[in-house]
Amino acid sequence: MKYLHTMVRVTNLDDSIDFYxxxxxxxxxxxxxxxxxxxxxVYLCAPGDDSAQLxxxxxxxxxxxxxxxxxxxxxxxxxxxxxxxxQLRQSGVTxxxxxxxxxxxxxxxxxxxxxxxxxxxxxxxxxxxxxxMPNIGTW
Amino acid sequence: MKYLHTMVRVTNLDDSIDFYxxxxxxxxxxxxxxxxxxxxxVYLCAPGDDSAQLxxxxxxxxxxxxxxxxxxxxxxxxxxxxxxxxQLRQSGVTxxxxxxxxxxxxxxxxxxxxxxxxxxxxxxxxxxxxxxMPNIGTW
Numbered sequence: 606m607k608y609l610h611t612m613v614r615v616t617n618l619d620d621s622i623d624f625y626x627x628x629x630x631x632x633x634x635x636x637x638x639x640x641x642x643x644x645x646x647v648y649l650c651a652p653g654d655d656s657a658q659l660x661x662x663x664x665x666x667x668x669x670x671x672x673x674x675x676x677x678x679x680x681x682x683x684x685x686x687x688x689x690x691x692q693l694r695q696s697g698v699t700x701x702x703x704x705x706x707x708x709x710x711x712x713x714x715x716x717x718x719x720x721x722x723x724x725x726x727x728x729x730x731x732x733x734x735x736x737x738m739p740n741i742g743t744w
Numbered sequence: 745m746k747y748l749h750t751m752v753r754v755t756n757l758d759d760s761i762d763f764y765x766x767x768x769x770x771x772x773x774x775x776x777x778x779x780x781x782x783x784x785x786v787y788l789c790a791p792g793d794d795s796a797q798l799x800x801x802x803x804x805x806x807x808x809x810x811x812x813x814x815x816x817x818x819x820x821x822x823x824x825x826x827x828x829x830x831q832l833r834q835s836g837v838t839x840x841x842x843x844x845x846x847x848x849x850x851x852x853x854x855x856x857x858x859x860x861x862x863x864x865x866x867x868x869x870x871x872x873x874x875x876x877m878p879n880i881g882t883w
Contacts (some may be wrong), residue, residue, distance in 0.1 A: 612816030655749035673812020677751030
């Protein structure tokens with residue numbers, strides 16, 4: 606038995622690929638367009654690790670996707686949580702839960718999927734501007 | 745960067761551990777009870793592969809967890825999809841999407857989380873009773 610992927614539905618594929626790939630730094634592994642079913646599947650992974658993937662489902666006919674509450678988040682470990690958050694912030698992504706503790710941060714995708722970022726190897730020393738940055742919204 | 749886990753909230757920890765571990769066959773890696781925050785986190789993984797985990801959050805104070813529609817499912821590859829589905833069925837789990845094609849099945853957790861099962865290495869030859877088994881509900 607092996608974990609393959611977590612699937613989330615997205616309302617705009619370009620916005621999602623921009624967020625997950627250009628801003629968060631995931632790799633786009635493949636994209637399959639299904640003309641008959643009128644949907645597209647996109648598979649993403651952390652760079653160099655395609656064993657655990659994120660599957661984006663884009664239905665060509667518009668729908669709304671309420672987030673609900675059963676699903677919580679998808680979590681990724683990062684090499685330098687400050688660098689990752691700075692890159693996200695500079696690209697316009699709100700850091701909902703800044704890494705005040707040098708360890709944990711949360712952001713949201715364009716469709717409101719909560720993404721947890723955790724520092725590899727445990728907390729870094731607290732560092733400004735993160736240490737005194739307030740939370741924004743929920744995650 | 746590395747995928748760590750997908751988190752889902754559960755309303756009953758015993759029922760969830762029974763489903764995910766005893767019925768689906770995941771391994772319970774660790775359980776942390778947080779007295780102050782009044783919640784418990786449980787980490788599960790496919791047997792022998794703790795690199796990609798499922799995190800269950802159990803809040804001690806009851807809540808309801810609507811499923812929403814943004815989150816789709818969590819997918820696992822299995823060695824023998826017929827054996828896995830038979831084991832699930834015998835333990836009382838509804839096979840919402842039976843593996844008619846020898847390749848793909850869907851079940852749901854006690855909290856309605858959709859779980860996709862995919863046959864390792866591609867489809868097995870069609871096989872009864874699965875080949876003629878109808879869908880039940882949605883997934």
